[in-house]
Amino acid sequence: MKTSPKTKAKSESTKVSAAAGLSGPDLSVEIAGYRFKNPIWTASGTCGYGEELDEIFDLNTLGGIVTKSITWKPRQGHPPSRVSEESSGMLNAIGLANVGVKAYVDEKLPFLEKYGLGVIVNVAGFDFQEYIDVCARLADHPRADMVELNISCPNISSGGIEFGADPKQVEKIVRAVKRVFPRPVIPKLSPNVTDIAEIARGAEAGGADAISLINTFIAMGVDIHSKRPTLSNNRGGLSGPAIKPIALSMVNSVYEAVSVPVIGIGGAANYEDVVEFMICGASAVQLGTALFREPDLPVRVLSDLTKFLIQGSYNSVTDLIGSIKMN
Amino acid sequence: MKTSPKTKAKSESTKVSAAAGLSGPDLSVEIAGYRFKNPIWTASGTCGYGEELDEIFDLNTLGGIVTKSITWKPRQGHPPSRVSEESSGMLNAIGLANVGVKAYVDEKLPFLEKYGLGVIVNVAGFDFQEYIDVCARLADHPRADMVELNISCPNISSGGIEFGADPKQVEKIVRAVKRVFPRPVIPKLSPNVTDIAEIARGAEAGGADAISLINTFIAMGVDIHSKRPTLSNNRGGLSGPAIKPIALSMVNSVYEAVSVPVIGIGGAANYEDVVEFMICGASAVQLGTALFREPDLPVRVLSDLTKFLIQGSYNSVTDLIGSIKMN
Amino acid sequence: MKRVVCQDSYLISRRDLKNGYLTLTFGPFSRSSSIKPGHFVHIDLPGSNLYFRRAFSVYSVNVKEKSIEIFLKVIGRGSRYLAQLKKGDRVNMLGPVGTPFKLPRKNQSALMVAGGVGLPPILFMTRWMIKRGRKPENIVFVYGGRSAEDIIERSIIKRLGVRFLPVTEDGSYGEKELVTAPLARSLSSGLLKDPVIYACGPESMLRAVDHLATEFETPGQLAFEAPMPCGFGICLGCVIPLRSGGFARVCREGPILPVGRVSWA
Amino acid sequence: MKRVVCQDSYLISRRDLKNGYLTLTFGPFSRSSSIKPGHFVHIDLPGSNLYFRRAFSVYSVNVKEKSIEIFLKVIGRGSRYLAQLKKGDRVNMLGPVGTPFKLPRKNQSALMVAGGVGLPPILFMTRWMIKRGRKPENIVFVYGGRSAEDIIERSIIKRLGVRFLPVTEDGSYGEKELVTAPLARSLSSGLLKDPVIYACGPESMLRAVDHLATEFETPGQLAFEAPMPCGFGICLGCVIPLRSGGFARVCREGPILPVGRVSWA
Ligand SMILES: Cc1cc2nc3c(=O)[nH]c(=O)nc-3n(C[C@H](O)[C@H](O)[C@H](O)COP(=O)(O)OP(=O)(O)OC[C@H]3O[C@@H](n4cnc5c(N)ncnc54)[C@H](O)[C@@H]3O)c2cc1C
Ligand SMILES: Cc1cc2nc3c(=O)[nH]c(=O)nc-3n(C[C@H](O)[C@H](O)[C@H](O)COP(=O)(O)OP(=O)(O)OC[C@H]3O[C@@H](n4cnc5c(N)ncnc54)[C@H](O)[C@@H]3O)c2cc1C
Ligand SMILES: Cc1cc2nc3c(=O)[nH]c(=O)nc-3n(C[C@H](O)[C@H](O)[C@H](O)COP(=O)(O)O)c2cc1C
Ligand SMILES: Cc1cc2nc3c(=O)[nH]c(=O)nc-3n(C[C@H](O)[C@H](O)[C@H](O)COP(=O)(O)O)c2cc1C
Numbered sequence A, B: 001m002k003t004s005p006k007t008k009a010k011s012e013s014t015k016v017s018a019a020a021g022l023s024g025p026d027l028s029v030e031i032a033g034y035r036f037k038n039p040i041w042t043a044s045g046t047c048g049y050g051e052e053l054d055e056i057f058d059l060n061t062l063g064g065i066v067t068k069s070i071t072w073k074p075r076q077g078h079p080p081s082r083v084s085e086e087s088s089g090m091l092n093a094i095g096l097a098n099v100g101v102k103a104y105v106d107e108k109l110p111f112l113e114k115y116g117l118g119v120i121v122n123v124a125g126f127d128f129q130e131y132i133d134v135c136a137r138l139a140d141h142p143r144a145d146m147v148e149l150n151i152s153c154p155n156i157s158s159g160g161i162e163f164g165a166d167p168k169q170v171e172k173i174v175r176a177v178k179r180v181f182p183r184p185v186i187p188k189l190s191p192n193v194t195d196i197a198e199i200a201r202g203a204e205a206g207g208a209d210a211i212s213l214i215n216t217f218i219a220m221g222v223d224i225h226s227k228r229p230t231l232s233n234n235r236g237g238l239s240g241p242a243i244k245p246i247a248l249s250m251v252n253s254v255y256e257a258v259s260v261p262v263i264g265i266g267g268a269a270n271y272e273d274v275v276e277f278m279i280c281g282a283s284a285v286q287l288g289t290a291l292f293r294e295p296d297l298p299v300r301v302l303s304d305l306t307k308f309l310i311q312g313s314y315n316s317v318t319d320l321i322g323s324i325k326m327n
Numbered sequence C, D: 001m002k003r004v005v006c007q008d009s010y011l012i013s014r015r016d017l018k019n020g021y022l023t024l025t026f027g028p029f030s031r032s033s034s035i036k037p038g039h040f041v042h043i044d045l046p047g048s049n050l051y052f053r054r055a056f057s058v059y060s061v062n063v064k065e066k067s068i069e070i071f072l073k074v075i076g077r078g079s080r081y082l083a084q085l086k087k088g089d090r091v092n093m094l095g096p097v098g099t100p101f102k103l104p105r106k107n108q109s110a111l112m113v114a115g116g117v118g119l120p121p122i123l124f125m126t127r128w129m130i131k132r133g134r135k136p137e138n139i140v141f142v143y144g145g146r147s148a149e150d151i152i153e154r155s156i157i158k159r160l161g162v163r164f165l166p167v168t169e170d171g172s173y174g175e176k177e178l179v180t181a182p183l184a185r186s187l188s189s190g191l192l193k194d195p196v197i198y199a200c201g202p203e204s205m206l207r208a209v210d211h212l213a214t215e216f217e218t219p220g221q222l223a224f225e226a227p228m229p230c231g232f233g234i235c236l237g238c239v240i241p242l243r244s245g246g247f248a249r250v251c252r253e254g255p256i257l258p259v260g261r262v263s264w265a
């Protein structure tokens, strides 16, 4: 295991979790050579840049935070309506609203310096070069522990089909980003594909250090009175508990297909869900939409997860990873 | 419009609905030359062969019934556990349990003779020839108004990848079935694909008279104590309101991509959902999983739909079809 | 009139018993007069986020009031939700569903076996038999639970005049044994005239009862459970494997199935 | 201590008013002492199948009892669910969230404008100002609704000693006009000293008030609404467009935004 080139805050927190390990199960997980103090992360676009969440619970609770997708230039995003409520979930078409990479490194990343958690910077782009430019800019900022590549973006040069739908493109993007960003690179897969394992193999071939999945499903809502889509962008992404069973299946398929760590995302809303993702193969789990309904969820999930591990006599949370027994 | 080569029951019911039309909106829809007295159908695998549902409400309420997938030979299906409860939906891996086409035409189809509703026989197969054999056998039974082809089945000759994932295969199956079955043929698309519009174009090229979508999403549940998948088959299909927003988006994409009628399926659980599907382009909507929770749902949906049409001063339910106004 | 109704019904009254057990009475239920022991109702909890209905054996019926009573224990989310209902709260009832128990012949004796929360159809059937002229002294009522806390409604059972044989795993009430012990004794005693077994309880109990009944060549009827998406036969989700091959739907061919029918593999 | 809490809270009492309006008092709410008018709480309904929380302006606070009161009208699923809560029922409260109203300066007069269910922050702010030394005679309270049925809490308002100007669309109570009519008259009368507008109500009303305020070059603060997935700034879902370009989050920069800020496009 490489040791993390981390700030004071980070190594302190590692000590804390190691000490805690004496009295309880070890919650830490190692991903791409970094040790996270626990497998609970928050998902890109569902935790901003961390500031608001920290008003509700101590950000240090988290193993990692994946910040909102950033692009080269600031983006205002789509006009309202950007969201709609669905059964056990929601639609969103925020339109990649973000401060742009410059303001991100100048104003947002410094806020995270004082915390002892992994910072994963989610990066989006509308063409190939944008991913490279943003990641190159992040390379000099060690507080950006890793980048996560949001490849569910419409690819202008492929006529709007998502980058993430073509394993060759995914391989190419990952390889290119690896060249400019010296720390781990984690492509985040789109579920809107026929065979997600094939995409994951493309990502691995490109040199991915880990793979996150899933992003949202392309979906739509309609107002029956106005006959208009509920979102200004017409289509948006479905997230929330509604998609969890699909996410679990995809996480397991990818876990079987590649040898790099898998990060599970999709509808996780309690500790049981986290355990399910880990049993299916996830090394860490990102909480997303569920944070909107339960902003202090990570605190509860961690305490419930710890209880579960104690009751099951697990020494380490890593014992769960990929422990599924197929029927 | 072709007139339906129908039994007495059928033409009587057409009369009834025409009479009703004098006092209220016209609920009938024409699909592939047949006039259904209303756009409310029940989905394959969620209404058996009709017998049990008729104990709860008069089957004549329905515009159409799509019976459980039948195969050439009877199939017992998978051992339990076949189902699990999910957020706003469920998983199933029934394993295509069915009586086989012979018993179907001898014992099940006769029960439906006395009803005035469209009978759509859903057909499944594990190879190409099975679809052809079953449909050829149904050709002589005019109570089988149409066949719906379940192409979400694992395709043995393609190493288990679904038939429905390849537009060429879909085109080929539809064309082959059209040759042996003289009445309308409706392929039912799998949502587990990157670009469902492409599959729909394949279906249309093969001569599909209409297109149904969607079938269930490949998904999984895990028991955190036994670490086993909740289904004996490990993976199953996710259905229910959870998937509706994805289904709406796909229905609309297919509606835009082809010129044959589209039948909407996926999580519809009330009249609003039915209206949404129709606005997105569906000519009829199949109620599925929602029937398990509300067995008498079709009765309520029809009365609510009628009220909605009256309040909106619609003369015909067909005015809704594809009436979406994109933002 | 349709055989099965699906109707809104309201909580009329509740009895909170010890140890998380309770009974709930709902009405109106228009088909209450067609209910027999072994029938169940499939209950939807409107506004809740439980996607499946929950099945409950009918525990008692009041035909005049058109109400039915169920007996439950708080186990998970559905039963917890039901347990917090207040008078006047609405549920949706589907029923009566399932294949009910068959009465024994007039001169047969009956061996009733209830394990834990398996009490409701067994107690209902016992009362039903007595009402229909079966002699209480020809009925043995074996009722088992983990401890004294799980043996509910004792006074009701005692008042019936049946031979009440309570057992508990920890010996805190009745004999310290499993229900199969008194069942085996009763069967091997040879004192029972032409006995029929009626049993409801956990799967392990049903399996043991099934084996005993087969061993003693005694007919019987067992009440099964399974997760039930629809509860009336259309989803094929609730099946159990049969010794003859194939499967039975617990909600339709069951929940009551004859001894010797199920494959325990 | 964290600025925003997310805590279980229970229904302490309810007042059922006419026409589907009601108030609900919940406690405990540990941050009740930091609440100001314009703040809202974001309420989750556990066990319900509503996926978004619902936002409600704080209507009154009881700091000693650590409770807060909300005022609502039954409109759709969330408000219906809230309206059927019984004493002791649990919800989960996130709050206080949002940017509250700012007090007028001591010598400024205030023009309060409430449309329909926009009453709560306006009435709360009125009481708050009076408590903090603003003279009731310097406060005009315009309150509009469809009909007399929509003008709630009249006696409370009257008791405050403010200039109460109720209006209804059908003239069944107060003048038959929209709230903008008395607002325009007040502004054009020139009798109000250095007025500040405080308004909450339907979007069409806010837009008209915004235009009037701009026309009369009068400062003011408007309370906005939007569907809110998170309610505290992390999802970027609740935005409204600004005249300066870009967007404001209604839950964070809002719900109270100054007159002239929003782009009505
Ligand atoms: C035909 C039929 C009749 C029934 N009659 C009754 C009855 O009269 N009274 C009654 O209390 N229940 C009865 N049940 C069981 C009932 O339907 C529910 O399964 C039970 O109340 C638990 O549901 P839940 O939602 O509370 O638990 P869930 O949240 O569904 O499950 C919580 C936990 O309980 C376990 N569990 C699930 N089902 C059962 C079960 N059947 N028995 C024991 N543990 C279970 C699960 O594995 C899980 O660990 C019957 C079931 C069937 C199929
Ligand atoms: C900051 C803020 C403060 C609020 N304060 C209050 C308050 O103090 N009292 C109060 O009653 N409500 C208040 N609301 C509105 C409240 O959050 C709900 O939107 C409202 O109760 C309707 O929700 P529902 O779930 O009942 O209806 P839904 O089921 O969500 O919607 C039902 C119907 O109502 C319409 N609708 C949705 N939202 C609104 C709305 N805000 N106004 C009118 N119609 C709507 C929908 O278009 C739909 O047709 C506030 C909202 C915000 C954002
Ligand atoms: C409001 C919202 C905004 C999101 N923004 C982003 C984003 O900027 N970049 C990204 O990669 N994913 C984004 N996502 C996707 C989530 O990170 C996550 O992959 C997805 O929502 C599934 O997880 P969940 O069901 O737990 O939310 C967003 C999701 C939501 C709901
Ligand atoms: C228990 C169950 C069994 C099903 N069996 C079949 C089947 O045999 N053939 C088929 O084409 N679709 C089958 N389906 C899929 C449904 O017809 C429908 O396409 C899907 O469930 C989505 O619709 P819904 O969300 O309304 O249920 C089944 C679905 C369920 C839940």
Ligand code: FES
Residues within 6 Å of the ligand: C227, C228, C229, C230, C231, C232, C233, C234, C235, C236, C237, C238, C239, C249, C250, C251, C252
């Ligand atoms: S529960 Fe659906 S068939 Fe039994």
Ligand code: FES
Residues within 6 Å of the ligand: D227, D228, D229, D230, D231, D232, D233, D234, D235, D236, D237, D238, D239, D249, D250, D251, D252
């Ligand atoms: S509701 Fe999420 S940012 Fe405002």
